[in-house]
Amino acid sequence: MSALDEVLSRARGLIDRWEDEDCGTMAVKEFCRYAAAVDDVDYLRRARAREAAGEPVEAPPLFLAATMSWEDGPAEEELQPDGLAFREAPCTQGLPVRQVHGGQAVRLSRAPIAGTRVTASRAVTSAERKHGRSGDFVLLGFSTRFTSPDGTELTAVDETIVVLDALTKGTSA
Template identity: 75%
Template sequence: MSVVLQEVLSRARELIGRSESEDCGVLGVKDFCRYAAALNDVDFIRTARAQEAAGEAVVAPALFLAGTLSWEDGPAEDGLRPDGLATRESPCTQGLAVRQVHGGQSVRLGRAPVAGTRVTATRTVTSADHRGGRSGEFVLLGVTTRFTSQDGAELMAVDETIVVLDVLDVLDGVADEHGDKRDERDEQRGAVA
């Protein structure tokens, strides 16, 4: 296993079971409508705005909480990792030359979130495993995020699998397909370690 993947695995195993909470703020109809607009769900927008005007409760779209990557404004482009993720969305990988892909997601719906609800997201690393396959070695991270309302009711829980790859191993695979030199990459690997 590469030094980089060993470090990811070590960091992840130290975090297993520890939770990190984030106040997502109070949900608003505008947030729901922006999400619906991104999905081109014009019917949701019309209905939500009519309910809001009538003083009725507006329920979020079903996957609104799971589909929101961050509750902050987000980093500038130079604050993104090479794989497009913000550093804060990359557990156990800060400062490491890795690439991540999502390996799947399971969503459990609880009480439907309604506009005006204050939400807390609690993220926990649940597992970390070293694996290998045809494409090489990687680390599988299990992460669970629970969304709860101010009264503690669970609104949604999301279980994710994140695949972490050593960037130099990824480059090796691309280089092998294109006949590039391995010696230069081996030197880079020594510099990273």
């Protein structure tokens, strides 16, 4: 069985099996770190002023969708050859493959407020083997739904990951 066949088999076994991750309680500090990373100085000023005034502080619009993980990053020796952590590379662990982001659709329903506990629910939604000019690949579809404790959807992210065979030495992308 090829590496791509194995990815496809693993993914198909996970379709519609939702896994929840507790993202923790959102904090103004996290919102501001994100805003600083995207150079949103206006958000930083507004958020800190609202916090100082004791007013609710909403997260920046793409905060939830842009966060890859809620944990500290893995040690370097725990990264795959393509630089991804194993948890960010579902269905590909230990296989000679590489991944390319194939696109993302984000639905912003309601911004989380600092002090809100958020849950991320993620599932594989599709898995297809395809053939293109550069050869075979697998398209994996994922959905992530971010919700508040009462079940209200805050943000939804649907994304596609393209899985390709690993490059052999001496081959360029």
